[in-house]
Amino acid sequence: MSKALLQRQRVWAQIGFFALFTLTPIFDLFRYDLVANHAWFLTRPWHLGIDGLLAGTGSATEAAINILLFMFVPILGLLGLIILVAWKWGRLYCGWLCPHFSVVETINRLMLFATGKHSVWDKKQTPPWEPDGSPAPRDKRYWFAVVPAALAFAFVWAVVGLTYLMPPMQVYSGLLTGSLLRGEIIFLLAATTVLTLEFLFARHLFCRYACAIGLFQSFAWIANKKAMVVGFERERLTDCADCLNGNGSACDAVCPMRLKPRNVKRWMFACTQCAQCVSACATVNRDNPQGQLLRWVSNDEAKRNEARFSALSQTDEDAGARR
Known part of the structure; x- marks a missing residue:
């Protein structure tokens, strides 16, 4: 396999997973609904099995077993699968699927064009050449793309994150009609602000030191x-x-x-x-x-x-x- 083809396949894998990340809550493939007060998994309601205990008709032992089976076993099973893959092949999830890392690479590229550096924290500029020997663009006007891109990605992430917690159609309808709930507006403003700053100034630091999934894989x-x-x-x-x-x-x-x-x-x-x-x-x-x-x-x-x-x-x- 040529190296160019390898990178094209990786880009398509990232695009596909970003689409899955965005569409998952819309089709109730996986999310937690704060309105319905239960999770959804593969279009079906996913309860922890403690309704009986809350209603006073079940036992604490039965509730504990259900929590173990319906929450801890699936979470630990997924984490175990990720660790098993990482044990053999490294952080493939990060480099090939993670929707955050695809944002990191996109903003890296734009910032490289604007400053000659992948990050504002880099001490030196990279050589002004692509690996194939062609000149690499260097133009400060690309800052007019860097900041809007970070803001746009942050807003998209904030909206998608909100749909994992609130009914997706309610969120998207509220955006289109300007009828978002007060709590939804606060969430979107706060998340967009934090994520914009993270994408601009701390995206590599997050991947290295703050992402639990990444650290477990490493x-x-x-x-x-x-x-x-x-x-x-x-x-x-x-x-x-x-x-x-x-x-x-x-x-x-x-x-x-x-x-x-x-x-x-x-x-x-x-x-x-x-x-x-x-x-x-x-x-x-x-x-x-x-x-x-x-x-x-x-x-x-x-x-x-x-x-x-x-x-x-x-x-x-x-x-x-x-x-």
Whole structure:
């Protein structure tokens, strides 16, 4: 599979999951209805089984068992599935499906055009070249796209979030007719404001340190030495230090999480397995007889790669200390 095709497939997966994220409450596939005071799952009401206890006709033991079966078992089962996938393949959910990460990448791209940096917190600009050697746009007028995009995504997220709690048709009808309830207006204003600030200033920090789903995946991935990881031929380091027309490395320039893809695994804790670094490396080295230096590896190859990488890194550190 070509690297361009891989990235196109990832983009379509993100678009599809964003659509699912938006449509799920509309079709009652999953949401909690504050008006009806119960959840919906696959178009059917989903109760915790404590109605009898609340009505005074059921026992506490029966209610506890129902809560365990209808709430904790499904939640733990879903979390277990996510962790199992992450154990073997890393944060695939983040890089390929997560609707927040697709926003991160979109705003990254626009901010890169406006400032030469993926984030306002980056200390240095990225090289003004795409991995294929073409010039990368740099124009401050793109700020007129960055801020509206962050605001628009924040509003969409706020509206969709509200439909997970209130009847979706009531929310969308209220938006169209200007008849939203006072509580709904307050929710939308507060959520849109917070999310706009997060998308503009803290989207990477949220993914790294605040997203529980992301952290659980990272811990599972780090614990498995044979998990899929971006492997690097460190012996060819001199071939890639300045692969972007002598202006730095393509893999560093494209990473949406602002990581150093050629680093040891423990420093790639927040890697989302988006493979942008792998695709960029393949593009830069498309005419290199030895091929690309970065590629996905797994199982014993991943374990050997990490051991070799760690040993070479330690050698470099020792040499630096002696100097």
